[in-house]
Amino acid sequence: MIYGVSYTALIFFIFFVGLVLGLSFYFGGKTKSASSYYAAGGQIHWSVNGIAFAGDYLSAASFLGICGMIAVSGFDGFLYAIGFLAGWMVALFLVAEPFKKLGKYTFSDALNSTFQSRLVTLTASISTLIVSIFYLIPQMVGAGDLVTPLLGLPHWVGVVIVGIIVILIVATAGMTSTTYVQFLKGGLLILLSTILTVYILQNGFTLTPNHKNQDFHEFMNLSPAVVDGQVQNVENWNLISQQEVEGNEFVNLEKDGISRWFNLVKANGTYTLKEVLSITEDANGIQLYNGEPKENGKFYQVGHLSKIIVNGKEVDKTGSVGPFEFLKIIKDSEVVRFSNVKFTNQSQVVSLYYPSEISGKDFMLPGLKYKIGKGASLWSKMDFVSLMLALFLGTAALPHILIRYYTVKSPRDARKSTILAIAAIGAFYVLTLFMGLGAAVNGVMDVESSNMAAPLLARAFGVVLFSVVSAIAFATVLGTVSGLIVASSGAIAHDLLDKYFNKNLSDEKKVKAGKLSAFAVGIFAIALGILFKGMNVSFLVGWAFAIAASANLPAILFLLFWKKTTAKGISWSIVMGIMSSLLIILTSPTMWGRYGLNPMNAIHHLENPAIISFPLSVLTLYIISSLAKVKTVQMQIN
Amino acid sequence: MLHKPATITKEDYASKKKARLGIIFFFIYLFFYGGFVTIGVVNYELLAIDTIGGLNLATLYGIGLIVFAILLGLLYNFYCSRYEDRMEKEMEEKEDNL
Numbered sequence A: 001m002i003y004g005v006s007y008t009a010l011i012f013f014i015f016f017v018g019l020v021l022g023l024s025f026y027f028g029g030k031t032k033s034a035s036s037y038y039a040a041g042g043q044i045h046w047s048v049n050g051i052a053f054a055g056d057y058l059s060a061a062s063f064l065g066i067c068g069m070i071a072v073s074g075f076d077g078f079l080y081a082i083g084f085l086a087g088w089m090v091a092l093f094l095v096a097e098p099f100k101k102l103g104k105y106t107f108s109d110a111l112n113s114t115f116q117s118r119l120v121t122l123t124a125s126i127s128t129l130i131v132s133i134f135y136l137i138p139q140m141v142g143a144g145d146l147v148t149p150l151l152g153l154p155h156w157v158g159v160v161i162v163g164i165i166v167i168l169i170v171a172t173a174g175m176t177s178t179t180y181v182q183f184l185k186g187g188l189l190i191l192l193s194t195i196l197t198v199y200i201l202q203n204g205f206t207l208t209p210n211h212k213n214q215d216f217h218e219f220m221n222l223s224p225a226v227v228d229g230q231v232q233n234v235e236n237w238n239l240i241s242q243q244e245v246e247g248n249e250f251v252n253l254e255k256d257g258i259s260r261w262f263n264l265v266k267a268n269g270t271y272t273l274k275e276v277l278s279i280t281e282d283a284n285g286i287q288l289y290n291g292e293p294k295e296n297g298k299f300y301q302v303g304h305l306s307k308i309i310v311n312g313k314e315v316d317k318t319g320s321v322g323p324f325e326f327l328k329i330i331k332d333s334e335v336v337r338f339s340n341v342k343f344t345n346q347s348q349v350v351s352l353y354y355p356s357e358i359s360g361k362d363f364m365l366p367g368l369k370y371k372i373g374k375g376a377s378l379w380s381k382m383d384f385v386s387l388m389l390a391l392f393l394g395t396a397a398l399p400h401i402l403i404r405y406y407t408v409k410s411p412r413d414a415r416k417s418t419i420l421a422i423a424a425i426g427a428f429y430v431l432t433l434f435m436g437l438g439a440a441v442n443g444v445m446d447v448e449s450s451n452m453a454a455p456l457l458a459r460a461f462g463v464v465l466f467s468v469v470s471a472i473a474f475a476t477v478l479g480t481v482s483g484l485i486v487a488s489s490g491a492i493a494h495d496l497l498d499k500y501f502n503k504n505l506s507d508e509k510k511v512k513a514g515k516l517s518a519f520a521v522g523i524f525a526i527a528l529g530i531l532f533k534g535m536n537v538s539f540l541v542g543w544a545f546a547i548a549a550s551a552n553l554p555a556i557l558f559l560l561f562w563k564k565t566t567a568k569g570i571s572w573s574i575v576m577g578i579m580s581s582l583l584i585i586l587t588s589p590t591m592w593g594r595y596g597l598n599p600m601n602a603i604h605h606l607e608n609p610a611i612i613s614f615p616l617s618v619l620t621l622y623i624i625s626s627l628a629k630v631k632t633v634q635m636q637i638n
Numbered sequence B: 001m002l003h004k005p006a007t008i009t010k011e012d013y014a015s016k017k018k019a020r021l022g023i024i025f026f027f028i029y030l031f032f033y034g035g036f037v038t039i040g041v042v043n044y045e046l047l048a049i050d051t052i053g054g055l056n057l058a059t060l061y062g063i064g065l066i067v068f069a070i071l072l073g074l075l076y077n078f079y080c081s082r083y084e085d086r087m088e089k090e091m092e093e094k095e096d097n098l
Helices: A007-030 A034-042 A048-059 A060-073 A077-100 A107-113 A118-151 A153-174 A175-203 A323-332 A376-395 A399-407 A413-440 A450-461 A465-498 A507-531 A537-551 A553-561 A567-586 A588-595 A610-637 B015-042 B042-050 B056-098
Strands: A224-227 A230-234 A240-244 A248-255 A258-267 A268-276 A275-279 A287-289 A303-308 A313-315 A334-345 A348-359 A441-446
Touching: A007 A118, A034 A588, A048 A175, A048 A399, A048 A413, A048 A465, A048 B056, A060 A240, A060 A413, A060 A465, A060 A537, A077 A376, A077 A399, A077 A413, A077 A537, A077 A553, A077 B015, A077 B056, A107 A258, A107 A323, A107 A334, A107 A399, A107 A465, A118 A153, A118 A450, A118 A507, A118 A537, A118 A567, A118 B015, A153 A240, A153 A323, A153 A441, A153 A450, A153 A465, A153 A507, A153 A567, A175 A450, A224 A268, A224 A275, A230 A248, A230 A268, A230 A323, A230 A567, A240 A334, A240 A507, A248 A334, A258 A275, A268 A313, A287 A313, A287 A399, A303 A323, A303 A348, A303 A413, A303 A537, A303 B015, A313 A450, A323 A413, A334 A413, A376 A399, A376 A413, A376 A553, A376 A610, A399 A465, A399 B056, A413 A441, A413 B056, A450 A465, A450 A507, A465 A507, A537 A588, A537 A610, A553 A567, A553 A610, B015 B042, B015 B056
Parallel strands: none
Antiparallel strands: A224 A230, A240 A248, A248 A258, A258 A268, A275 A287, A275 A348, A303 A313, A303 A334, A303 A441, A334 A348
16 A cells, blocks of 8 residues: 655654653663563562553554454454453463462473473473564564554564664563553553544444545446457447456556556446456566556555445444444445455556455354355364464463563462453453454555554544554554563573573573573564565464464463373473474465465465364373373382 | 572462362353354354344354453452452461461
């Protein structure tokens, strides 16, 4: 999409980044010990920690990704919200308090509290690194997406800016500053989402969603002369070419030297050419948006209702609506969605986004992304179950969430902060449903990136709202990335260097090693953020959850609830969880597409690995621990 | 350096009772969450039926799961705090009697 620089947004952006950095430098002066760097000295109040939990958890995936996926895929996006919150039940009921009692700074501390095993240290720290890196990718992708409309800069510049700021934050103050940044950001995010939802409900629905800051583009419909499905001529346009792609006929027309693409649709025996959005790139790499240079601003924002039904009657618009009425109207109406096709035409690479109407009833049901209804394949159903399993089991195994239990004084505080987090996160997720659907029907969607749905919706309502929302979203990314980098640096400096390689670092050196590790992980995260541009951030986070659920959760639960658990069992289950989930992800249809291959030819059709990798990890832990037990008994007999 | 907790806390006499309650509450929530996933896979059409306020079952169930999680969390905290206070008091009384 085409974005211009918003100076108001820029001012808010600089203010928030300055505030975050100021907090970091302030707490940086107080961070002298390893306990302070990795666990904020265990002195954070439970209420601050609870909102900071929410801040940690409401990452780019929640705010940008879920809203974007709801806007594009309807209820399927909300599945992520349901699963993300359900995961906190595992954290609260099974993990929070015992975990607080076990560990000191890192995830491997807790696993190793009983065994003091180097193998556990090694596998747990590698697992922490892999999960954190998979969680970092979507945050960095989201950061790049955000900076483009804020500052009018390319995606990669956004990723680099976030990387540098976060390295500065973490390298200066560690967990204390991260906690207060998350507290601030979590609170503001919930407040702003509430304001945005009120705007959406007050605005109601209209067939032509024009906003103060943004005009609605009505797509052209032309009447062609067609013989045997081939367009012969079209009003005062010149016919250039016609091509069939994935069962759709696309026609390239030209007028006044500008080339446009249309979708040929036949309804009730009459042919219509419907205007689509196009991005073309010639052999010299010159890109045209809807046949014109990018800066002409002819690549429009989209998404609206084509039919509005209120209490069984068709209307052109409604006034303000209540929350239940809002959901009911969308369910009863018709939504215009955009699909993407890519092909080559006369040495040009053509990417088209064409509209299609879908009943609100289908939009408000699972099935647009995860096909589980009639005719759905077994792979598709397995994928849905696998996603819901990963989201449910992943939360309680995320290292950057787990280490937050060490920042409070007692297990009781750990429990109370978890409950506050659940309330705050739950309220936010209900709001994402309204924000996502609001973006879908208000003509604000950027077809190139679903991640910008919520901030662009805010921009339609006002520049100030957009500026604050974008700045908070940016702070969201900063906070989450900071937390992840603290977890990763702990795994490298505290677990690997100090524990596994027995470097016996002094307190001061441990902090220094942590900061150097933060720098290295930050650079790596920047590279990955650039590499994965264009992918939905919630989808990417789903992978991090699956790896965490498979590699870490069996180890945590067996350690807490099965006395026969052994260090070997824990280590091998972590290895099995990582290997099996990574193998399934790296051979998934999405990755097949990333390798430049046809996703349909992927060796399996599972996007989410947890349904296979989690049971494998559990089984490994059980078998190896049982075998070790048998060995011990036999040795005693001998 | 030993793998010990970051902060030293007083003994938790109610930990067993709380753990048992946690497991019960976990399975209660798992039942409803699993129910949602099962309906989606086994009887997808059921998610489309209209319920309260004209919402379909999918939306009502989804929002319901979020609200239920918050309520269950609050209830869990209420009982855990009560166990902790009661057990602590009992232990203090025992120590006084000794």
